[in-house]
Amino acid sequence: MREERRTSEPQKASQRYGYRRLISVAFQFALLFGIWLIFSGRFGLKYLVMGLICVSLVTFLTNDLLYYRARPGGKAESGVLVEFMSWWRLLLYVPWLFLAIVKANLQVAYLVLHPRMPIDPVFLQFRTGLRKRLSQVTLANSITLTPGTVSVNLEEGRYTVHALVPRSGQDLVEGRMQNKVAEIFLDEQAEPPQVRFAHSLEELEP
Amino acid sequence: MTILAAIFILSGVFFMTVSCLGLIRLPDFYSRTHAVGKSETLGAILLLIGLALHNGFVLGSLKLLIILVFVAIANPTATHAICRAALRSGLQLWTRSKPGS
Amino acid sequence: MITRYESPIVEVVCRVIVPFVQVFALYVITHGHYGPGGGFQGGVILAASFLLLRLCLGGELAHQKLPPRLAIALGAFGVLLYGLTGLVPMMAGGQYLDYGHLPIPGVSGAELRYVGILIVEIGIAFGVLGIMVGIFDNLVERQS
Amino acid sequence: MTSLIFGIAIFVALLIIMSLYRMVAGPTLFDRLLGAGLVGTKGLILLILIGFIYERINMFIDLAITYALLNFVGAIVLGKYFERRREMPR
Numbered sequence: 059m060r061e062e063r064r065t066s067e068p069q070k071a072s073q074r075y076g077y078r079r080l081i082s083v084a085f086q087f088a089l090l091f092g093i094w095l096i097f098s099g100r101f102g103l104k105y106l107v108m109g110l111i112c113v114s115l116v117t118f119l120t121n122d123l124l125y126y127r128a129r130p131g132g133k134a135e136s137g138v139l140v141e142f143m144s145w146w147r148l149l150l151y152v153p154w155l156f157l158a159i160v161k162a163n164l165q166v167a168y169l170v171l172h173p174r175m176p177i178d179p180v181f182l183q184f185r186t187g188l189r190k191r192l193s194q195v196t197l198a199n200s201i202t203l204t205p206g207t208v209s210v211n212l213e214e215g216r217y218t219v220h221a222l223v224p225r226s227g228q229d230l231v232e233g234r235m236q237n238k239v240a241e242i243f244l245d246e247q248a249e250p251p252q253v254r255f256a257h258s259l260e261e262l263e264p
Numbered sequence: 265m266t267i268l269a270a271i272f273i274l275s276g277v278f279f280m281t282v283s284c285l286g287l288i289r290l291p292d293f294y295s296r297t298h299a300v301g302k303s304e305t306l307g308a309i310l311l312l313i314g315l316a317l318h319n320g321f322v323l324g325s326l327k328l329l330i331i332l333v334f335v336a337i338a339n340p341t342a343t344h345a346i347c348r349a350a351l352r353s354g355l356q357l358w359t360r361s362k363p364g365s
Numbered sequence: 366m367i368t369r370y371e372s373p374i375v376e377v378v379c380r381v382i383v384p385f386v387q388v389f390a391l392y393v394i395t396h397g398h399y400g401p402g403g404g405f406q407g408g409v410i411l412a413a414s415f416l417l418l419r420l421c422l423g424g425e426l427a428h429q430k431l432p433p434r435l436a437i438a439l440g441a442f443g444v445l446l447y448g449l450t451g452l453v454p455m456m457a458g459g460q461y462l463d464y465g466h467l468p469i470p471g472v473s474g475a476e477l478r479y480v481g482i483l484i485v486e487i488g489i490a491f492g493v494l495g496i497m498v499g500i501f502d503n504l505v506e507r508q509s
Numbered sequence: 510m511t512s513l514i515f516g517i518a519i520f521v522a523l524l525i526i527m528s529l530y531r532m533v534a535g536p537t538l539f540d541r542l543l544g545a546g547l548v549g550t551k552g553l554i555l556l557i558l559i560g561f562i563y564e565r566i567n568m569f570i571d572l573a574i575t576y577a578l579l580n581f582v583g584a585i586v587l588g589k590y591f592e593r594r595r596e597m598p599r
Contacts, residue, residue, distance in 0.1 A: 266510055269510075270510070270513060273513070273514075273517060277517055277520060277521070280521065280524060280551065280554070281524065283547065284524045284527050284528050284547070287528055287531050287543070287544065287547060288527065288528075288530060288531060293537060293539050293540055293543070296531075296540065296543055297543065299547075300543050300546055300547055304547060304550050304551075308550055308553070308554060311554055312554075312557075315557060315558075315561065318510065318514075318561075319561075319566065323567075324566045324567055324570060327567070327570045327574075328557070328570065330574070331553070331557075331570070331573060331574055331577065334574070334577060334578075335550065335553070335577060338577065338581040339546075339550065341581070341585075342546055342580075342581055342584035342585065342588075343543075343546070345584055345585050345588030345589070346539055346542050346543060346546070346584060346587070346588050348588065348592065349539065349587075349588040349589075349591045349592040350537075350539040352592050353591060353592065355537060355539065
């Protein structure tokens with residue numbers, strides 16, 4: 059069949075889709091089997107076969123959970139694990155995040171243990187330039203863990219953040235963390251966001 | 265190795281104490297989430313690293329690392345869920361200085 | 366029909382966590398006689414993973430994973446598996462749940478007992494999973 | 510080292526009792542939920558420490574993972590449930 063070899067554009071797209079999906083399945087299978095080996099700690103043939111059956115079952119049942127639309131309204135599908143294939147960039151991000159966590163915690167410890175508690179809580183609101191859902195979520199959890207701030211709400215790329223002291227939102231105002239996350243997931247680098255400060259619920263945008 | 269593990273464990277206990285004191289001392293709900301979301305997570309992470317070092321290079325240490333990753337992902341998410349519920353049900357925040365006054 | 370959780374943070378985190386939770390649940394079920402756990406605990410963890418799916422992704426997607434009718438059927442199948450595994454040794458001349466008399470050719474003794482316990486554990490896990498998910502679905506339908 | 514772990518286990522138990530104060534006296538319902546989450550994480554650590562004391566780590570780690578998991582599910586469920594209520598629950 060010579061005609062079938064000339065693939066049209068949508069067919070190519072679907073082939074690429076299949077390739078990425080296959081990578082996702084294989085990666086998930088390997089990861090889950092590694093987790094199984096760590097949990098089980100027994101390497102007899104019986105246990106290995108049992109593990110293979112269980113891990114195959116779970117991979118078959120839940121692969122489409124990890125493979126979904128990357129953007130809320132968009133068509134491009136992508137997998138969580140495929141995004142994490144760029145693990146060397148993640149390896150650079152994690153130590154930076156850990157240092158930021160330690161610094162933020164020393165600040166919180168200072169504020170809590172200070173006899174007069176010099177805090178001045180405030181809400182921050184800004185709209186991010188990140189487009190992928192996974193990078194938005196990573197940014198939100200990093201915000202919760204790091205610079206004196208807790209992410210309260212996230213709707214369609216607009217964050218509401220609570221900060222103990224207004225100057226601890228400095229990292230967010232300069233957009234440093236956002237660009238770090240964009241580097242990992244190959245997302246769009248954006249301008250530093252416009253940040254609004256609000257001192258009560260009524261000043262927040264609905 | 266033992267000394268390193270002891271240092272990790274003691275600093276983890278210090279941050280857990282900070283989170284506990286923060287939960288009691290801080291004035292309102294949104295401030296208390298800082299104590300839970302940050303200090304508690306770091307305290308748990310440091311303690312688990314210390315215990316894994318103390319345990320040595322066996323499979324049990326890898327299990328401890330799995331718990332570490334789980335706590336580091338799940339704790340901020342749970343804090344966010346409770347915080348968001350509070351925001352949407354209209355809980356007002358505490359401020360030191362009202363703007364304009 | 367239960368609605369989905371509107372926060373993308375919770376949704377993505379649940380998508381990532383659920384497969385690992387299910388692998389852990391299967392580990393607890395299959396290694397029941399070496400440590401804590403067994404059929405009941407593993408079934409509860411498995412049910413918790415499905416409830417997490419229902420809470421985070423909403424009814425449409427989660428009911429594809431485990432339809433409510435299938436959950437009830439699984440529960441019934443688990444109890445049936447347990448009962449039959451108990452009854453088969455009686456036919457072979459033993460007592461109820463006497464795994465040593467299971468008529469499986471080629472294996473005997475401790476190995477046979479191991480297979481019997483494993484089948485019973487899986488039956489219990491299915492039963493618990495079906496009943497937990499069934500109770501949850503029933504409560505949610507009543508409420509809305 | 511063992512005595513250090515023993516002392517830390519007792520200290521963490523004291524911290525759990527301290528954070529129970531916020532669960533009892535918290536002015537709003539969400540403060541109580543927060544206190545419950547804190548007790549959950551500290552209980553996880555305490556379980557692992559008990560495992561080290563009794564030298565049965567593998568067993569107690571499984572228990573701890575289950576505990577952390579159910580804690581997380583509980584926080585998500587309660588967050589979703591109380592989100593619906595518009596009025597301020599006391």
